[in-house]
Amino acid sequence: MARAPSKPVEIVYYPKKARGPVPRRLQTVETVVTEIAEEPRPSRKGRRTLTDETIDPGEQAFADLARLGHEAFQAGRAGEAKVIFESLVALGRHDAFAHTMLGTILLGAQELDAALDQFETALSIDPEDLAALVYRGEIRLSRRKVARAEEDLGRAVKLGPPGDPFVARAKKLLTLARANRTA
Helix, strand or coil: CCCCCCCCEEEEECCCCCCCCEEEEECCHHHHHHHHHCCCCCCHHHCCCCCCCCCCHHHHHHHHHHHHHHHHHHCCCHHHHHHHHHHHHHCCCCCHHHHHHHHHHHHHCCCHHHHHHHHHHHHHHCCCCHHHHHHHHHHHHHCCCHHHHHHHHHHHHHHCCCCCHHHHHHHHHHHHHHHHHHC
16 A cells, blocks of 8 residues: 655744744655655765765764874874773773773873773773783783783784784783793
């Protein structure tokens, strides 16, 4: 059974500084829903629109902020990056990257307890987060928890590709840990 076409509804509202009702014609909800359900027009110049079903605006905003925070960190603006990643972590999303980046910033600021908490959270979300493993191992090594540090660093060496800078760092720290254990 075909739906009857929607009819416009007349809405009466009273704007400020006007006397008496002012009729205004609006579309019904059904008309609006029908129009949205139709295929979206092709976007101009390759840009995506909000009606494009392949993009979740919340996910896109989160990713854009994470990228901005990472760029700020790489540019040496650690304070700005910290604010961004604290905001992303405060959203409560399970995103290992945000926790790892916040932990990295805190580690650079010598806030070891807070950094360790962030790395623990990142590893609970993604147990194979290479950066979080290496940095957690580094903190454990600095606290003379050599056996646990060796676990993290050894696992990082096994997980990561040989040319990765985190693997190289893990190898150096592993050598240092073994040298400290025998000394």
